[in-house]
Amino acid sequence: MPRARLAADVGGTFTDIAVEWDGGLATTKVLTTPRAPEEGVLAGIERALAATGLAPDAFDLVIHGTTLATNAIIERRGAKTALLVTEGFRDVVEMAFENRFEQYDIYMDRPEPLVPRHLRIGVRERIDARGNVLIPLDPGGLDPVVETLREEGIEAVAVGFIHAYVDGRHERAVRDRLAGAMPELSITLSSEVSPEIREYERWSTAAANAYVQPLMAGYIARLEEALDALGFACPLYLMTSGGGLARPETGRRFPIRLVESGPAGGAILAAHISRQCGLDRVLSFDMGGTTAKICLIDDGEPQASRSFEVAREYRFLKGSGLPLRIPVIEMVEIGAGGGSIARVDAMKRLTVGPESAGADPGPACYSRGGTEATVTDADVTLGWIDPGGFAGGTIPLDPRAAERAIEAGPGAALGLAAHDGAHGIAEVVVENMANAARVHAVERGKTLGDRTLIAFGGAAPVHAARLAEKLGIERILIPGAAGVGSAVGFLRAPVAYEVVRSQYAALDETFDPDAINALLERMREEADGIVAAAAPGATLIRTLAADMRYRGQGHELAVGLPDAPLAPASRGALIEAFEAAYARTYSRTIPGLVIEAMNWTLRVAAETDPPERCPPMPEAFEAAPSAGRALCDPATAAMAEAPVFRRGDLAPGASVAGPAVIAEDETTTIVLGSFAASIDALGNIRIAREPR
Numbered sequence: 001m002p003r004a005r006l007a008a009d010v011g012g013t014f015t016d017i018a019v020e021w022d023g024g025l026a027t028t029k030v031l032t033t034p035r036a037p038e039e040g041v042l043a044g045i046e047r048a049l050a051a052t053g054l055a056p057d058a059f060d061l062v063i064h065g066t067t068l069a070t071n072a073i074i075e076r077r078g079a080k081t082a083l084l085v086t087e088g089f090r091d092v093v094e095m096a097f098e099n100r101f102e103q104y105d106i107y108m109d110r111p112e113p114l115v116p117r118h119l120r121i122g123v124r125e126r127i128d129a130r131g132n133v134l135i136p137l138d139p140g141g142l143d144p145v146v147e148t149l150r151e152e153g154i155e156a157v158a159v160g161f162i163h164a165y166v167d168g169r170h171e172r173a174v175r176d177r178l179a180g181a182m183p184e185l186s187i188t189l190s191s192e193v194s195p196e197i198r199e200y201e202r203w204s205t206a207a208a209n210a211y212v213q214p215l216m217a218g219y220i221a222r223l224e225e226a227l228d229a230l231g232f233a234c235p236l237y238l239m240t241s242g243g244g245l246a247r248p249e250t251g252r253r254f255p256i257r258l259v260e261s262g263p264a265g266g267a268i269l270a271a272h273i274s275r276q277c278g279l280d281r282v283l284s285f286d287m288g289g290t291t292a293k294i295c296l297i298d299d300g301e302p303q304a305s306r307s308f309e310v311a312r313e314y315r316f317l318k319g320s321g322l323p324l325r326i327p328v329i330e331m332v333e334i335g336a337g338g339g340s341i342a343r344v345d346a347m348k349r350l351t352v353g354p355e356s357a358g359a360d361p362g363p364a365c366y367s368r369g370g371t372e373a374t375v376t377d378a379d380v381t382l383g384w385i386d387p388g389g390f391a392g393g394t395i396p397l398d399p400r401a402a403e404r405a406i407e408a409g410p411g412a413a414l415g416l417a418a419h420d421g422a423h424g425i426a427e428v429v430v431e432n433m434a435n436a437a438r439v440h441a442v443e444r445g446k447t448l449g450d451r452t453l454i455a456f457g458g459a460a461p462v463h464a465a466r467l468a469e470k471l472g473i474e475r476i477l478i479p480g481a482a483g484v485g486s487a488v489g490f491l492r493a494p495v496a497y498e499v500v501r502s503q504y505a506a507l508d509e510t511f512d513p514d515a516i517n518a519l520l521e522r523m524r525e526e527a528d529g530i531v532a533a534a535a536p537g538a539t540l541i542r543t544l545a546a547d548m549r550y551r552g553q554g555h556e557l558a559v560g561l562p563d564a565p566l567a568p569a570s571r572g573a574l575i576e577a578f579e580a581a582y583a584r585t586y587s588r589t590i591p592g593l594v595i596e597a598m599n600w601t602l603r604v605a606a607e608t609d610p611p612e613r614c615p616p617m618p619e620a621f622e623a624a625p626s627a628g629r630a631l632c633d634p635a636t637a638a639m640a641e642a643p644v645f646r647r648g649d650l651a652p653g654a655s656v657a658g659p660a661v662i663a664e665d666e667t668t669t670i671v672l673g674s675f676a677a678s679i680d681a682l683g684n685i686r687i688a689r690e691p692r
Helices: 037-052 068-075 139-152 169-181 199-230 248-253 261-276 375-381 399-414 418-443 460-471 482-490 513-534 570-586
Strands: 004-010 014-021 024-031 059-066 081-086 120-123 133-135 156-160 186-189 236-239 281-287 292-298 308-310 322-324 332-334 340-344 350-356 452-456 475-478 496-506 540-550 557-561 595-606 627-633 638-646 654-657 660-663 668-671 675-679 685-689
Touching: 004 037, 004 261, 004 482, 014 037, 014 482, 024 037, 024 482, 037 199, 059 199, 059 261, 059 482, 068 199, 068 308, 081 139, 081 199, 120 139, 139 169, 156 169, 156 199, 169 186, 186 199, 199 236, 199 248, 199 322, 236 248, 236 261, 261 281, 261 292, 261 452, 261 482, 281 418, 281 460, 292 418, 332 418, 340 375, 340 399, 340 418, 350 418, 375 399, 375 418, 399 418, 418 460, 418 627, 452 460, 452 482, 460 475, 460 482, 460 668, 460 685, 496 513, 513 540, 513 595, 540 570, 557 570, 570 595, 654 660, 668 675, 668 685
Parallel strands: 004 059, 059 236, 081 120, 081 156, 156 186, 281 452, 452 475, 638 660
Antiparallel strands: 004 014, 014 024, 281 292, 292 332, 308 322, 340 350, 475 685, 496 595, 540 557, 540 595, 627 638, 654 675, 660 668, 675 685
């Protein structure tokens, strides 16, 4: 019996399923069920089982990613949460960074804390930055706190004390007292979820984790029960925001690590393809039904970070959201998906997103009650999407409903016919994505023109060529099963876990390598244990880094280090590594200043097999179309007849000159007139700009 693996990605509009077995890959796409996301997952799994003929007992692994935690924070539908903090510090999460992220907006909206002020409770205790107890914690003094929690009907509690990242004994004592008095409480400790210096980010992360913990724990339990009822006896893994796989126990304990699980899967897929095809510089472009995600990938590795913001008041403005300190693949995410709603503002400007029609009611052309014009409605009107072949024909679209929505919305406001309104919507959404990519690259000192655009997600291949034109990119790659790219990326992800600890170390004569070695050994034991339990017998790959700075600076640089015991002589190597990283970032170093290490990060991953290398391009031949239809050229807005090809009919070596359509069940690739496409030996669509 062939052994199989299954991946499920729950997005804001669609739930994607990918099944891989014995060298084969089958995919399906169903509408997400927002009120009970597991129902959409199960519907997709049952459809995939029917299509493949596989039984549940044929599977070795189920991998799952979801936006449930993110959506709960954005929509403020998490648990009723309290935050216990060191007495005198309950307003830290409201004062935030004490800056103005929008300098010229006198009506600037700040993100509301997840925990209102009356549920932020001070506790008398104090530990200093070296772990010395200044004010002991009195367990008996927690009795009034317990009564308050009961009276308020609190479901979850976050505990965050000053300097708990150094010593969490007081936080643990509070947990023991609360768990004994209220065993039904979900309790999060800041010293466990984010044991790093800087209390605002640490407490914000702890509060967010507590806020979504009951919801995610219940969802994971229901999903496990449903899979068990279907007959799946294999392990369930969850995709984390950092690009690794974790067991459900980790998801229940630290659900905040799952907030970007879907987008992380897409970045993992793009990184896998870049290594497979020998592409050193890649721009990953993932456009689904609700959002578009853009990620820079260099030398086969996506950019990584430990800072992330969720629920931004100003969609593109850093500082306007709730900060989270979690391992995350760094990308820019904007409200530019197939369901993004097009409107005309008070200044008669056509805007697209960030609001989305989602899965319910969806775009107007879905005929499910939606009346506002969306990107998908524009794509149908422009001939870029076949109304009868959308989602493999399982979701028939109504072109006339799309036209009516555009005419009644942006068309009426601007005096445009349906076609011209649709063209405007398409151009605006692509320019939004292009601008986000430019800003993202500039902020990281990167360029875009010499990169290959890897496009996936249900809507990305439709708009990839036009986006490439705007960014000056010459090469595009559309992988197989592009419409469910993030789910396929889950199947390529390693089992991995990341541990971060704060421990100050000055790189001067006081440098104490033994203290750092003891810390790193505890970190290795924790991370190795989690990964080894999930991947027994696997070779473990460790990656070590330290956050370092010059004394007196307010922020640090992440510096990669060898995973080896430190010795007194290691001080020189640490200084050299920091100065090299500093010079790469700022083109200089500062002589005479002491260097400090603040945080230590260890990532442990189970070793995976390297990807199969893509063979050379096969001998080219001209492909024969299966049909034709009218297609809009975005450069001129004119409609012209173009050939339509079925991707499944295109053998390696097939070439297609633009303008053309390459259709498949989960997405459509538009080849503009300035490009030509060919199929490589692995079935990827390679699109290159034609010489002028």
